[in-house]
Amino acid sequence: MPAVAYHRPVPPAPKERQRRPGAFAASVVAASLLVGAGAGVGGAAVWTSQHDADAPSASASPSTSPVVDTPAATSGDGSVEEVAKTVLPSVVKIDVAGPQGQGSGSGIILTSDGQILTNNHVVELAADSGELQVSFNDGSHAKATVVGTDPLTDTAVIQAEGVSGLTPATIGSSDSLQVGQSVVAVGSPFGLDATVTTGIVSALKRPVNVGSDGNGNSTVYPAVQTDAAINPGNSGGPLVDMNGHVVGINASIQTAGQGQLGGEPGSIGLGFAIPIDDVMPVIEQLENGEAPTHARLGISVENVVGGDGALVEDGARVNQVNDGSAAEDAGLRDGDVITKVDDTLITDADSLVATIRSYRPGDKVTVTYTRGGDEHEVTLELDSDATTTNS
Numbered sequence: 001m002p003a004v005a006y007h008r009p010v011p012p013a014p015k016e017r018q019r020r021p022g023a024f025a026a027s028v029v030a031a032s033l034l035v036g037a038g039a040g041v042g043g044a045a046v047w048t049s050q051h052d053a054d055a056p057s058a059s060a061s062p063s064t065s066p067v068v069d070t071p072a073a074t075s076g077d078g079s080v081e082e083v084a085k086t087v088l089p090s091v092v093k094i095d096v097a098g099p100q101g102q103g104s105g106s107g108i109i110l111t112s113d114g115q116i117l118t119n120n121h122v123v124e125l126a127a128d129s130g131e132l133q134v135s136f137n138d139g140s141h142a143k144a145t146v147v148g149t150d151p152l153t154d155t156a157v158i159q160a161e162g163v164s165g166l167t168p169a170t171i172g173s174s175d176s177l178q179v180g181q182s183v184v185a186v187g188s189p190f191g192l193d194a195t196v197t198t199g200i201v202s203a204l205k206r207p208v209n210v211g212s213d214g215n216g217n218s219t220v221y222p223a224v225q226t227d228a229a230i231n232p233g234n235s236g237g238p239l240v241d242m243n244g245h246v247v248g249i250n251a252s253i254q255t256a257g258q259g260q261l262g263g264e265p266g267s268i269g270l271g272f273a274i275p276i277d278d279v280m281p282v283i284e285q286l287e288n289g290e291a292p293t294h295a296r297l298g299i300s301v302e303n304v305v306g307g308d309g310a311l312v313e314d315g316a317r318v319n320q321v322n323d324g325s326a327a328e329d330a331g332l333r334d335g336d337v338i339t340k341v342d343d344t345l346i347t348d349a350d351s352l353v354a355t356i357r358s359y360r361p362g363d364k365v366t367v368t369y370t371r372g373g374d375e376h377e378v379t380l381e382l383d384s385d386a387t388t389t390n391s
Contacts, residue, residue: 078242078243078244080184080196080198082244083184083196083240083242083243083244084184084186084196086244087169087184087186087196087238087240087244088137088186088194088196089109089137089138089166089167090108090109090166090167090168090169090170090238091106091107091108091109091137091169091186091187091194091237091238092106092107092108092109092116092134092135092136092137092160093105093106093107093134093135093187093188093191093193093194094106094107094116094118094122094123094132094133094134094135094144094158094188094236095132095133095134095135096122096123096125096126096130096131096132097125097126097130097131098125098126098127098129098130098131099127099129099130100125100127101125102125103125104188104191104233105118105119105122105123105187105188105233105234105235105236105237106118106122106186106187106188106233106234106235106236106237106250107122107134107158107236107237108169108236108237108238108246108249109166109167109168109169110157110168110169110283110287111166111168112164112165112166112167112168113163113164113166114134114142114144114159114160114161114163114164114166115147115157115158115159115160115287116134116144116157116158116159116160117155117156117157117236117249117283118155118156118157118158118235118236118249119154119155119156119235119236119249119251120149120150120151120153120154120155120156121154121210121235121251122156122235122236123146123149123156123158124149124151124156126146131143132144132145132146132158134158134160135193136163136166137194142160142161142162142163143160143161144158144159144160144161145158145159145161146158146159147159147286147287147289148285148286148287148289148290148292149286150282150286150292151213151219152213152217152219152292152294152357153219153221153274153278153279153282153292153294153357154210154219154221154251154274155249155274155279155282155283155286156236156286157283157286157287169238169246170243170244170245170246171245171246171276171280172240172241172243172245172246172247172276173245173247173276173277174224174247174248174275174276174277174278175275175277177201177204177224177241177247177275178201179200179201179202179203179204180200180201181200181201181241181242182198182199182200182241182242183198183199183200183201183224183226183228183239183240183241183242183247184196184197184198184228184239184240184241184242185197185198185199185226185228185229185230185234185237185238185239185240185250185271185273186237186238186240187230187233187234187235187236187237187238187250188233188234188237189229189230189231189232189233189234190231190232190233191233192233195234197228197229197230198228199226199227199228199229199269200226200227200228201224201225201226202225202226202227202270203224203225204222204224204225205222205223205344205354205355206222206223206224206225206272207220207221207222207223207347207348207350207351207353207354207355208220208221208222208223208251208252208272208350208354209350209353210251210252218350218353220350220353220354220357221251221274221275221278221279221354221357222275222278222354222355222357222358223248223251223252223272223273223274223275223354224239224247224248224272224273224274224275225270225271225272226239226271226272226273227269227270227271228271229267229269229271230250230253230267230271230272230273231253231266231267232266234250234271235250235251235252236249236250236251237249237250238250239273246276247273247275247276248273248274248275248276249273249274249276249279250271250272250273251272251273251274252271252272253267253268253270253271253272254268254270254271254272255268256268275358278357278358281360282294291386293360293361293384293385293386294357294361294384294385295356295357295359295360295361295362295363295382295383295384295385296325296326296356296361296382296383296384296385297325297326297327297332297356297367297380297382297383298321298322298324298325298326298327298328298383299318299320299321299322299325299327299332300318300319300320301316301317301318301319301338301349301352301353302316302317302319302349303316303317303348303349304316304317304337304348311348313337314339314345314346314347314348315337315338315339315346315347315348315369315370316337316338316346316348316349316351316352317335317336317337317338317349318332318333318334318335318336318337318338318369319334319335320334321333321334325383326380326381326382326383327380329380330367330378330379330380331378332367332369332378333371335371336369336370336371337369337370337371338352338367338368338369339368339369339370339375340366340367340368341355341356341365341366341367341368342365342366356382359382360382361382361383361384361385361386362381362382362384363381363382364379364380364381364382365379365380365382366378366379367379367380
């Protein structure tokens with residue numbers, strides 16, 4: 001079973017271009033993601049898997065990213081040129097240097113005084129003793145410090161020092177996205193800052209597993225899949241709709257093999273972004289200096305496989321129910337196969353993890369499962385991992 005490979009932010013461009021896995025110890029059938037669409041050492045994540053292969057603005061403080069309600073099925077009337085003009089001032093390049101090396105990624109400006117959203121795998125290279133430098137669209141630079149990180153959702157917020165008057169990005173809605181809708185990706189692939197690529201939404205709620213945090217909890221998210229070119233160095237940059245509203249955080253790519261630029265694989269038209277709606281509550285916690293929390297069922301699950309390791313049945317099989325968990329209270333047992341959460345069909349363990357990660361602690365969900373060939377339904381309230389390292 002291939003391991004998930006985290007590649008650090010991309011090495012600088014040439015001079016001339018200046019989870020005891022707790023609630024979900026999901027068995028990974030084949031997930032090898034090049035994480036960090038960060039250039040070189042840690043950029044767009046590479047994923048190799050055996051799975052089938054104008055909106056009204058909400059009122060907001062002028063210093064923070066405005067959040068808008070994007071109507072369903074609208075892709076906006078803007079051209080790519082207009083979108084680029086709108087979004088480029090809100091996207092930065094992040095150079096990272098630490099004990100393990102150096103590289104670069106991308107980021108999204110959240111506030112006029114320098115709070116910036118990016119991927120955890122972009123900034124983790126800096127560790128405790130490293131340095132971060134942010135390059136803005138106008139050519140200026142600033143040092144930055146980490147405000148907070150969340151390995152479980154692969155998100156991080158950093159603070160650029162001594163800046164003001166920046167242009168925050170407008171946060172849109174990933175829930176309103178439609179397959180086939182046009183989108184634009186902005187970032188610094190292979191260290192080439194202010195790069196704009198375009199494509200469509202190829203699929204929604206694609207379970208993408210890029211590894212695990214320090215406690216063994218899987219980092220899995222229900223990704224927005226796109227054919228807009230995403231490469232190492234794009235990690236942490238925005239995927240936006242044709243209104244220029246952020247609908248995702250570019251984070252990983254599937255690759256067919258090693259590429260020629262610095263040995264890093266490149267885009268084959270299969271890129272993955274973390275849906276913005278699913279992680280905004282975590283981002284707000286990070287902005288406020290709070291410890292991020294996540295929903296949990298309180299079980300370990302695995303794929304339903306045969307002797308040859310091939311999937312033989314859709315669903316996620318429970319192999320452990322934690323004491324005192326929401327799952328135990330609802331009567332779930334070892335051996336149950338979860339096939340649906342609300343209206344979302346569960347195809348395997350990663351699918352269940354990604355689905356639960358799209359909820360918040362305290363949300364009520366209806367879980368459909370089979371036991372002994374019979375189908376059952378139960379409604380339960382999701383736990384929080386606020387008091388445990390397991391999720």
